[in-house]
Amino acid sequence: MNVPAYAAPAAGEPLAPTVIERRAVGPNDVLIEVTHAGICHSDIHTVNGDWGPQPFPVVPGHEIVGVVAEVGPAVTRHQVGDRVGVGCMVNSCGECANCLRGDEQYCLDGMVPTYAGTDRDGTTTQGGYSTHVVVDADYVLRVPDGIDSAAAAPLLCAGITTYAPLRRWGAGPGKRVAVVGLGGLGHMAVKIAAAMGAEVTVLSQSLKKQEDGLRLGAQHYHATSDPDTFSQLAGRFDLIVNTVSAAIDVDAYLSLLAVDGTLVNVGAPPEQLSLDVFSLIGARRSFAGSMIGGIALTQEMLDFCAEHGIGAEVEVIAADRINDAYERVLASDVRYRFVIDTATLG
Numbered sequence: 001m002n003v004p005a006y007a008a009p010a011a012g013e014p015l016a017p018t019v020i021e022r023r024a025v026g027p028n029d030v031l032i033e034v035t036h037a038g039i040c041h042s043d044i045h046t047v048n049g050d051w052g053p054q055p056f057p058v059v060p061g062h063e064i065v066g067v068v069a070e071v072g073p074a075v076t077r078h079q080v081g082d083r084v085g086v087g088c089m090v091n092s093c094g095e096c097a098n099c100l101r102g103d104e105q106y107c108l109d110g111m112v113p114t115y116a117g118t119d120r121d122g123t124t125t126q127g128g129y130s131t132h133v134v135v136d137a138d139y140v141l142r143v144p145d146g147i148d149s150a151a152a153a154p155l156l157c158a159g160i161t162t163y164a165p166l167r168r169w170g171a172g173p174g175k176r177v178a179v180v181g182l183g184g185l186g187h188m189a190v191k192i193a194a195a196m197g198a199e200v201t202v203l204s205q206s207l208k209k210q211e212d213g214l215r216l217g218a219q220h221y222h223a224t225s226d227p228d229t230f231s232q233l234a235g236r237f238d239l240i241v242n243t244v245s246a247a248i249d250v251d252a253y254l255s256l257l258a259v260d261g262t263l264v265n266v267g268a269p270p271e272q273l274s275l276d277v278f279s280l281i282g283a284r285r286s287f288a289g290s291m292i293g294g295i296a297l298t299q300e301m302l303d304f305c306a307e308h309g310i311g312a313e314v315e316v317i318a319a320d321r322i323n324d325a326y327e328r329v330l331a332s333d334v335r336y337r338f339v340i341d342t343a344t345l346g
Contacts, residue, residue, distance in 0.1 A: 004345045005130035006319055007057040011049030014323045017345075020059060020126050022134045030078050030137045031070035032086065037128035038063025038153040038312070039338040041184065041245050042088075042268070044326050046116055050270045054116050061128030062088040062114040063153045063339075065143055075137045083149065085141040085302070086133065087156035088292050090114050090125060094138070102294040104139075129322070131345050141299050144306035151311025154184065154337040155302060157292065158312060162189035162241060163301040164293035165264040166196060169239045173197040178233075178240040178256065179218070182209045184329075185243035185266060187313055187336040190216045192301075193241075195308040201237070203229070203253075212335065216313075230255060235283070237261055247271040254279040254287065262286040312337045318344040 007018045025031050043060035045051050064086040068078050078084060092099050092107035099107050112119050115127030127133075143152050162185055171177050177198040179189040186202070193200045194217025201220040202213040210221040222229045233256050240253055245267045253263055254275065262285070265273075280287060293301065305311065313336040317325055325338040 001132065003130050003132045005059045005126065006322055006345065007059045007126075007129070008047035009057050011047065011054065011056065015047070015129070017319070018057065018059075020130060022132055023121075023123065025070050025072050025134055027072040027074040028137050029072045029134050030068055030075060030084070030140050032064070032066040032084060032133050032135065032140070033069045034064055034066040034128055034131055034133055034342045036065045036150045036153040036316075037061040037340045037342055038157065038314075039322070039325050039329065039340065040154075040157050041329060042157070044329060045245070045268070045270065055124045058116045059126035059129050060115050061130070061340075062086070063156045063158070064114070064128035064133060065149045065153045065156070066133070069132070071137070077137055078140055078142070083143045085143045085152060085156045086114060086128065086135050086139065087141065087160060087298055088114055090135050090139050091120055102296045104294045105292045129319070129340060129342075129345075131342055139295060141295070141302060144303055146306045146309065147302075147311050150314050150316050150339045150341075152302070153339050154188070154312035154314065155305055156298070158185050158188045158337060159192070159305060160293045160298045160301050161185055161266050161291070162243065163192050163304070164297060165241055165266060165288075165290040166193050166198075166239075167297070168290065169262050169264065171196045171198040171239060175199070175238045176236060176258075177201070178203050178237045180224075180240060180242040180248070180253065181244035181267065182213050182336075183243065183332065184312075184334070184337045187212070187216055189241050189243055190218050191310050192305075194218065195304070195310060201233075203240075209335075239264065241266060243267050245269050247273060250275040250287065251279045254285055257283065257285045259283045260285070262288055264288045264290050266290050314339045316341050320344070
């Protein structure tokens with residue numbers, strides 16, 4: 001079927017309305033009528049060519065919420081009318097050690113991203129800035145009751161990207177967690193870490209979002225532009241989640257960790273980062289990375305958010321404002337996630 005969409009025609013060019021073809025619904029496929037699609041900083045990196053050449057034209061969007069419109073005959077998990085979500089991947093080999101462990105995002109054959117990837121049938125995937133999408137049922141998530149659809153969309157990337165390391169490194173009561181950056185990812189990290197019971201601190205360039213940070217669940221808020229911050233907080237944290245997509249002074253942030261503490265990078269800056277290994281050796285610290293989560297963990301995150309009344313803070317926009325939204329994201333002028341009302345695409 002042919003469906004309306006917004007696509008980037010080439011690197012760095014504005015997105016424009018277009019029509020794309022969606023495959024016929026196969027035996028294990030789900031056709032989703034998209035209602036909301038979040039705008040992620042990854043979308044902007046991709047269409048600007050920051051992460052290398054892309055198979056243009058590209059329809060971005062990997063924070064997708066919609067309603068099941070049709071299912072293939074082999075599908076048992078979802079049915080027409082269900083509210084569902086799709087995140088950052090739409091396929092993987094399903095057979096390697098990582099997939100069998102539930103870490104499909106680390107598929108040894110390469111997971112298939114929701115857009116700008118090559119699917120198992122050789123076609124190029126196109127994302128959620130469209131009215132409909134066809135996805136293998138094994139990569140479709142159930143969106144629980146209790147979360148507004150617009151607020152749920154960013155959970156499919158920003159939510160799982162921050163939930164995964166918080167859970168992996170044991171955020172909870174008695175743990176001191178710092179979140180670097182209070183943007184689309186950071187605000188979710190604060191909400192989730194607070195709901196897990198951790199003591200949460202925001203580390204942001206300035207104090208301009210301090211009121212928001214405390215409202216979202218942080219107990220403390222410090223400006224990293226103040227050099228005293230790093231001396232005052234030296235050795236304080238068990239876990240630091242860095243959500244910013246710009247280069248940071250890794251050694252400075254490692255100095256804030258207690259013995260056995262971990263700094264986890266989930267932001268993906270285009271620049272290379274470097275560190276002095278003595279920043280690790282001196283206190284048995286770790287510097288780690290984390291990328292989204294497997295399908296089972298993503299469902300767990302959605303259920304956790306529903307149980308705790310957590311959704312993203314969103315500004316819903318019409319499709320014709322996508323390019324303006326990109327400019328505002330780059331200017332840090334959004335609190336805290338843009339979400340496209342895809343009904344405005346048709």
